[in-house]
Amino acid sequence: MIASLAGDVVSVHLDRAVLEVGGVGYLVHGTPATLSTLRVGARARLATSLVVREDSFTLYGFVDDDERAVFEAVQTVSGVGPRLALAMLAAHTPDALRRAVAGEDIAALVRVPGIGRKGAQRIALELGDKLGQPTTGAPAQMSVVRSDDRxxxxxxxxxxxxxxxxxxxxxxxxxxxxxxxxxxxxxxxxxxxxxxxxxxxxxxx
The missing domain is CATH 1.10.8 (Helicase, Ruva Protein; domain 3)
Known part of the structure; x- marks a missing residue:
């Protein structure tokens, strides 16, 4: 398994990036939040998870090991594949997902594109305590500092x-x-x- 990549960022798109490591370009899929931290031409390190299928090898990248662990854990739920797992991390931080699952917050889970009410209930039931406890308190509020508008x-x-x-x-x-x-x-x-x-x-x- 490829657990991490560290190299130069060759390109960045909305849902993927290419990192060159040792002369080899690796296509890595990620959330918009993760990919927004990358800059073309800069060095970067991503924790990664390799998903192997009969007809494909797909690499997913994360800002840290915790995000990767949550990505892999949610896929133990029936009906949740890597794309839906990635969508969950696009909508929520790892700790926000932990709180949603622990509190059976169905409303929070259905905000993820592709998850309906029944799916959210199944996720909360099957994940149980597999995600562990939140590592931080309530989500930090968004800063109001002005800068170039993004x-x-x-x-x-x-x-x-x-x-x-x-x-x-x-x-x-x-x-x-x-x-x-x-x-x-x-x-x-x-x-x-x-x-x-x-x-x-x-x-x-």
Whole structure:
């Protein structure tokens, strides 16, 4: 198993990136929040999980070992594959998922694209205490520090996850209004994305 990659970032897209390690380019799939931390030409390290199928070898990348552990744990639930597991981490941090499962917060789980009420109930039941306890307290509030506006990056990530541009733009506008800000700073992209996903909540489109 390829447990991690450390190398130069060759390219970054909405759902994947390429890291060159020892002259070999590795295609790595990840959440928009994870991929937003990468910069083309810079060095990066990602914890990784290799998913092997009969016709494919797919590598998934994460900011740390904890995120990877949650990604692998949620796939023990029947009906949850790597793409849905990744969508869960796109919508929630590992600790937010732990709290949702421990508290049987069905409303939080159905905010993930592709998870309905029955699926959310099954996830809460089957995961049980497999995710462990949250490592931090309540999720940190999004910073209100102004910088170059990266709202379009957040909107593009939401579109990549399946929502239409209008819904994505409205969700980001709501997040900014609630935060008392009119811009998304570079270091706020990940938190703004998660907040926008919470705003969108229901069905895509």
């Amino acid at each position: 709202r379009e990056q957040v909107v593009a990530a939401l579109v990549g996850l399946g929502w239409n541009a209008k819904a994505a733009e409205d969700a980001v506008a709501t997040v900014l209004a609630e935060a008392g800000s009119d811009a998304v700073a570079e270091d706020e992209v990940a938190s703004a994305l998660r907040a926008a996903l919470r705003v969108l909540g229901g069905p895509r489109g």
